[in-house]
Amino acid sequence: MTNVDELKSQVRQEASSEPERFFPIDVLDDKEFSRDTCDECGRGFWSSKARDVCGEPECGSGYTFIEDSPTEKTLSYQEAWEEFRAFMSERGYTPVDRYPVLARWRDDLDFTIASISNFQPHVVEGVSEPPAEELVIPQPSLRFNDVDNVGITGRHYVLHDHIGQTCFREEDYDQERYFRDMFEFTTRVLEIPKSEIVIHEDAWAGGGNLGASMEFFVGGLELFNQVYMFYSVTENGYEELDQKVLDMGMGHERITWITHGTQTSYRCVMPDAVEYMEEKTGVDVESDTWQSFLPHSSRLNRDEVEDIEQVWQEIADEIGVEKGELKREVGPVADLYAVTEHARALLFPLADGAVPGSAGGGHNLRVVYRRARDLMRRHSWEQVDLEELVDIHAESLELVFPGLKEKLPQVRDMLDAESQKYESGREEAETKLESLKNPDVDTLVELYESHGVTPEMMERHGIHPPDDLYTRLTSTETDAEDSDEQGLNIEKLPDTKRLYYEDQERTEFSADVVAVRGEQIALDRTCFYPTGGGQEHDTGTIQCGDQEFDVVDVEERDGVILHSVPEHDLNHGDGVTCEVDRDRRRQLMQHHTGAHLVGAAAREVLGDHVDQAGAHKSRKDARLDITHYDSLNRNQLMEIEEVARRLLIEDHEVEVMRFSKREAEDRFGLRIYQGGAPPGDSIRLVQIGEDVQACGGTHVSSTSELDEIAVTGSQKVQDGVVRVRFRAGEAAEQYVDGIRETAAGAADLLDAEEPDNHRKAVHRLTEMYSVEEDHILDTLERFLEERDNLANQTRILAEYLGALPEAYPVKGDTLLERAESLFEARKQQEKQVEEMESRIETHVRNQMEDRQVRENIPTENIGLLIQVSRKLARDFSAAVRLQARNGAVA
Ligand SMILES: [Zn+2]
């Protein structure tokens, strides 16, 4: 495996040893910058005045711009983007709207982590076209590895806006110009004197690419990093890309902050939200301790510090307060900022349709949400309402990121659902904590993950959680796994021609056998659909001469479609005629097309956040997994079915189109990647009504060909993902018939009228008896049998005991009344038998004569008789012999 850190340092060293090859030396010369090496860290840097150390706060004296901004100019968050956009457009860059933070087009990332994420891998690799060759973009990006730093350092964010200056050029790549543009933005727009600028030589890697870079530091703060991204990371190192890529990423928050020179960046980036928090919490964010603390805050970066407590001590000593007091004073302010930031960090992903959950990116969102709630609880900030806070953010961000506000209802629903889950977990968590002594860190992480035990709760129980607990809880992104399967012995063959894309109705074709390996046959062309996109493979036959062989499985590897034929006599070069099982294929096409309808219907009913999380379509039934923050009730399922049926009746044409990725994204947006982004630039799009998706499955040609659609049930498969089961076509008709038969059969068994609404009745029966639909009749039969049996037992026992039994007849007129009455009757009958059995002991006791007794007792409950006989034998020192109805003796 490649170690990316090693590659970075390799590229950095290479660039530093040959700066003229990698860096824009001409402009640096022109601006009178000269190269030096840091006395502290040994890094190469550029400056226009003599310096001993580089611009890192650790090498110099922290943040020197606080209360001493290097510029006269003051820019609000919104103005900062506006000014950059205007300046760069004038210089020929095209401004582009942000991409969703939910990175649907990537299979290695849940969320965008930088502006370049939008263009990896296909645009960077030259497979897809960029929206413009030279562009600027504000791209909100999420990083979870600093969660614990947010608030305390004054500059860390879970979500920051990564402003990009991004260029893709095979020719005319002009690094000197790109560098000059950024340099002059800094000196002319931000009006920062060049003597304040320190430029570092470095390297950056991310999303599978790599390059040397120049970082701009001012007053200890890194404003941006211009990466000359010439390489892609390979298995054994790196190789040059076909085109040159410039990836400049600038912190929108930081350029705003540097012009203010305020204590923290949070106040000038999110002024309205901070003001709201101050008002609701009464925390004084300008206390003397906080003010004297802040210039040192950048030293508390947990990424770069080994012993955080020692750093606290050092800072306390330097500003002359006791460490404990420092932390107590600084804590509420830092936490106020953290809550403010986290609300903003949740707003974008929730607006873009990400759902908090228990796995992957959804899990990270949940950790951020819970950290905010934990901090609010720690300080008893009952007045703070996260939903209100999110509203305030959306309002002030609307000018830079239009469209956030209209997503607020959806965001609020999700926050509501998260809140309920957060609250309900707390009680269990408290109990769990009571039982613990000195848990280690892994146990604490486990406690948080599985039992919702928060750091604040741990502290109340005298347990000290680690400082970076939240960061430990968030999972880091990993590169996509290499999915190439090994062990297949078919040599590299040309791609199989897919006839099913040309004509989805076609089931008969002729072809040539191009490879035979054991039972696997490759043909030059085929109508057989291989398992893929959640749709099961076709079956059918291959005929050669007068011999016919069954195809039992079909799969695709590297563009070659392999037919599994367990018994065959086929050879390379044979001409064959083939037939696909038409009924099976038709049903699979109906189910596949049905999945598009159910997905669109679910979005209409539940909200715009609904995405496809998975699907499976077999002949018998189908299911679609969707992202949603709650489980679904019966009414919602019926509504989804109703909308899906409406789409069916409206008879929408199923349109199949091919586009380049770029054009497809432009026309239909990134939502087309519901099932992930397919490789290659040309993609197959399937449009049904409003819904457009990249899809490689087979479909019927218009929605009315589904004939029938039924949503049959749902279940939560993981937190944030709900499975909707449905059937279409004949499978749906069978389902509806089955329901009718069940309802009629049940009515017959219970001597009731057949109900009007079969489905409702059957559904109520499944609830009443806690069984699946197809077990209702068995269950009713069993209950009736048991009822007779119990009545019989009651009668015999009553006779023996000389008691008067109660009869429990099935009452009611309708099916449901009678079903309920049967259920109750059986319960009462059981109770009656139990009561009678408990009287057996007394009854036998009364028969005791001459210290011995022999009794025939009309029960099959031999366990009870053993108990009774032992007890009586002991009490009376007597010989007790009890014989049960089935002859067993106690
Ligand atoms: Zn240094």
Ligand SMILES: [Zn+2]
């Ligand atoms: Zn499809």
